[in-house]
Amino acid sequence: MIELENVAYSYSGGALFSDISLRLAPGSFHFLTGPSGAGKTTFLKLCYGALLPTAGQVTIFDKDLAALTRDDIAILRRRMGVVHQDCQFLDHLTLSENLALPLIASDRAAEDAQQDLEDLMAWVDLTHRADALPPELSGGERQRAALARGVIMSPDVIIADEPTGNVDWEMSQRLLRLLVELNKMGKTVLVATHDLSLIRAAKSQVQARVLRIASNRVQLAGADL
Amino acid sequence: MSLLWRTDGQAGRVVPPSGFTAHLLVFAAAAMAFLAVFALALSLASGRLAARWGDELAQSATIRIVAPLEQRDAQTEAALRILQTTAGVAFARALDTEEQQALLAPWFGPELDIENLPVPQLIEVIEEDTGFDAAGLRLRLAAEVPGAVLDDHTQWRAPLVEAADRLRLLGGISIVLLAVTMAAVVTLAANAALAANAQVIKVLRLVGATDQFIAQAFVRRFTGRALAGALGGTLLGMVAVLLLPPASDAGGFLTGLGFQGLEWALPLLIPLLAAVVAFGATGWSAKRVLGELA
Structure with missing residues (x-):
């Protein structure tokens, strides 16, 4: 589904990753952990095509990213739900309009997916906030909304960057349950987090593998987690 | 192009309203269109004048018997x-x-x-x-x-017709310059809007929007504004031309500045031209900026 082969990534300041080979199998659940600044967000961006590797090959849905145009990657991204820590909404649109953005961007009329939209808002318990503007939402509401937007296209892969970074423990457990639910529906899930307690909590609900960024490499973490 | 004409307006809404800048663009389009109406009137009047002088003098000659x-x-x-x-x-x-x-x-x-x-x-x-x-x-x-001297009017006709033709050319050049200025204004405004909305573009890319979708959202917005402004400016210009004194022999060329008959339909092409110019300028600008923001 997502495959990295001998991938390296360098900023102008130096190498961030080198020689990473990894495969995220369909239906798998992965956590990505590591200290702040280790490159978790950059790694995720490589996984959803927002960045191209400086060496090696990234393959998404059997397509080599280097051979694709920007528009090809955008179309590919419709099969991936991306959830950012800072959520990234359009502040002039209501919550329901923001949730429908992937539909609009893929030239599908939001009206045709009205029922899906309502179901999703109920799933993340935000029906009552449908007409609110993003700045009016709490941190937890924004995170749940970002997750709902990430899955409205029924993607095959969910990639979440610190989805529980700005919420309390109870809300982070709630978000985790939603991610686990998606994984049980067959979605591939990759979650970057520095919150080890979240990973421990997840292990009781789902068979998750943990990847750790250390020394410019991404390695499978051991039992110490 | 299809998205531009979608009736649901979903795509156009992804670009935030930009208030003051939007009003400036509408005003600029209206002013350009207003001036273009006068340039067109000048050009058409000069053309009529050249034709009249040419026709009246070309088919006659005079012989003086001194x-x-x-x-x-x-x-x-x-x-x-x-x-x-x-x-x-x-x-x-x-x-x-x-x-x-x-x-x-x-x-x-x-x-x-x-x-x-x-x-x-x-x-x-x-x-x-x-x-x-x-x-x-x-x-x-x-x-x-x-004692006969033949005057075939060539010496009178040629400079008059040439002057009228030059005026017509000036009118045409003015319209082209106004269109180019319009393109420059729209490009500047579109550049500013695209740069100011880098975050919006980032979000749209995140949710799978193609460059074409993003560009068209901006193109739609700017084309609409240019069309609205130019339509208003054109109508005002036509009213102003209508209020000019009617053509008369005593007034000569100055009172002949206006439209006659079907010529009144020509200024209505100005808003369409403005929309086409805005469409092209915004599309070009969007393509460039989206490439830079990649």
């Missing part, structure tokens, strides 16, 4: 005989005393007794569509009617 009084009638008769046998001359006649007096009246008054003055006799010559050989006629007149 001779002593006792020879004038004989030379006039001789000139008329030559004209009757000249190919390309449809009609020729000598102006009578009253007509010549009327021509001189603005300078000497209606009481002038030209019978006893050595005023040249004028012969009006009307040409056929094919025209006549002016050089050949001059040679024949010189040989048989020594």
Whole structure:
């Protein structure tokens, strides 16, 4: 589904990753952990095509990213739900309009997916906030909304960057349950987090593998987690 | 292009409203369109003037018989005989005393007794569509009617027609310059809007929007504004032209600045031109900025 082969990534300041080979199998659940600044967000961006590797090959849905145009990657991204820590909404649109953005961007009329939209808002318990503007939402509401937007296209892969970074423990457990639910529906899930307690909590609900960024490499973490 | 004409307006809404900038663009489009209406009116009026001067003077010529009084009638008769046998001359006649007096009246008054003055006799010559050989006629007149001077109006007509043609060209150039200025204004505004909405573009890319979708959202917005502004400016310009004094001989060219008949439909092309210019300028700008933001 997502495959990295001998991938390296360098900023102008130096190498961030080198020689990473990894495969995220369909239906798998992965956590990505590591200290702040280790490159978790950059790694995720490589996984959803927002960045191209400086060496090696990234393959998404059997397509080599280097051979694709920007528009090809955008179309590919419709099969991936991306959830950012800072959520990234359009502040002039209501919550329901923001949730429908992937539909609009893929030239599908939001009206045709009205029922899906309502179901999703109920799933993340935000029906009552449908007409609110993003700045009016709490941190937890924004995170749940970002997750709902990430899955409205029924993607095959969910990639979440610190989805529980700005919420309390109870809300982070709630978000985790939603991610686990998606994984049980067959979605591939990759979650970057520095919150080890979240990973421990997840292990009781789902068979998750943990990847750790250390020394410019991404390695499978051991039992110490 | 299809997205531009979608009726649901979903795509256009992804670009946040930009208030003051939007009003400036609408105002600029309106001002350009207003000026373009006048440039068009100038161009059309100049064209009409050139055509009129050309038509009125091109098909006629004048022969002056400058001779002593006792020879004038004989030379006039001789000139008329030559004209009757000249190919390309449809009609020729000598102006009578009253007509010549009327021509001189603005300078000497209606009481002038030209019978006893050595005023040249004028012969009006009307040409056929094919025209006549002016050089050949001059040679024949010189040989048989020594006092005859042929004036085929070329020396009058050419500079007048040229001046009118230049005015028409200036009107056309003005319209082109206004269109280019419009393109520059829209490009600047679109660049500013795209740069200011880098975050919006980032979000749209995150949710799978293609460059074409993003560009069209901006193109739609700017084309709509340019069209609205230009439509308003054009209508105001047409009203202003309508309120100009009507054409009259006394007013000459200045009162002839306006549209006639079907010409009134031409200014309505200005908003369409503005929309096309805005469409192209925003599309080009979006393509460039989206490439830079990649």
